[in-house]
Amino acid sequence: MTTPEPTQPSTSWTAFTVETADHVATVTLTGPGKGNAMGPDFWSELPLIFRGLDADPDVRAVVLAGSGRNFSYGLDLPAMAGEFGAVLADKAQAGPRSTFHDLILRMQDAITAVAECRKPVIAAVQGWCIGGGVDLISAADIRYASADAQFSVREVKVAIVADMGSFARLPAIIGDGHLRELALTGKDVDAEYARRIGLVNDVLPDADAVLAHAYETAAQIAANPPLVVHGIKTVLDHGRRAAADESLRYVAAWNSAFLPSEDLTEAITAVFEKRPPQFRGA
Template sequence: MTDHTSWKAFTVERKDHVAQVTLIGPGKGNAMGPDFWSELPVLFAELDADPDVRAVVLAGSGKHFTFGLDLVAMGGDLATVLEDGARAKARTDFHEMVKRMQAAITAVADCRKPVVAAIQGWCIGGGVDLITAADIRYASADAKFSVREVKVGMVADVGTLARLPYIIGDGHVRELALTGKDIDAARAEKIGLVNDVFTDAEAVLAAAHETAAEIAANPPLVVHGIKDVLDHSRSPQVDDSLRYVAAWNAAFLPSEDLGEAIKAIFEKRPPQFKGR
């Protein structure tokens, strides 16, 4: 049964106590634009409240999970923090925007219905923020991951740096975040970023649904309790990290390097960072 709501960035299908949420863009590669950030918390609040849904499969349409933040669509919002010498009003507005985006990803993490992510192709930047909010992550053999924010003059601020340390080791977190390098599915499995790797997109989606069905067959209140207990000790640390990075980026993100990164993307050339 297809969801009655007309979402712009997602499709939602409910069947046998499992809801499949699929990223559909509208940006290329399911990039995360304004619709994604506004709809995600509303959608997951609905799934959390739906007594018929007991587990969620999170997937991406087409060849890729997501290219991450839609810098073209969101470029205007980023530009505001660079304008007018980034005075208090611009910084305050940016701080509020970051907190809204953080809340969108947190809605996935806080959903009482366990979320199983099925990842194929690219999962870049904001995509890593999103999958770190899932409970279980599976990948296809062609999946590639990148904590890309450092490459565009930003500190990842909507979940990756807060949640990834609870998923993989500290050294791996630092390597990915400080280099912005790409890793393949085999490396992602080796470091524990994903639970398992499957041959292709069809196989990984089938595996995600199989696990979601296993979860949905268990007593729902007990499943809620397990999630609550597992999240209890780490939630305060995650929340504190999110608050700190939102404030840090509002204070320090405005830079010549950020402007250069955005300009280089639009001009399709390598950026020249100068530390200013």
């Protein structure tokens, strides 16, 4: 199936483009960080986009894609360093910790807006999908990958307990054992491995093919009665939502208490200095 021609002009966003054609919306990550890294604009715009699509009667399915060679490098640490600065600079005080807790909840809400969208979301992944990128696709209903896709739950490598949804949603997708292996090692896995563990439904030859396959699935969904599609999503999500919400609240509280550390400061510094971090467990 070819990419549909948009029948509705895209809205002006900084981190995304959004187009709708034939009852299918296409949400494309555009940066502005390298590799579609997730900076402040990503976190503020994502919930607005998906809640708007949820309310749009013309939209019956959503394709979520990344522009360029990669889906997303994940959290844009340099761009978000200012958001983390207060809690790292004065980590013993309640005020900065409370502010940081609020930040985590707002960022979680952005990913949750994707999960709670009543219109089915199909993620088309090419190239790298790291950290926050995995959080994002874990909120989708269906995931496809190109043959060159690489995945990594890499937060452990930057002294962060993943808190945007991977731990809340991936157990139901890939199982507890596979998630623990990915989260504790932070290793990279290829598309075939991702298919084998159930992280993606299918692997296509290249980026064009994976996007076309996502549109084909979206068109099949859009041809079905929309109220029934909404009902299917609601019923399937019913048993998972409470567990996911509880997990997200718990990790937000955990990270606001324990995430600030010398190791996290070292991780951010190492990113800026373009060198491997040296962690000391402090």
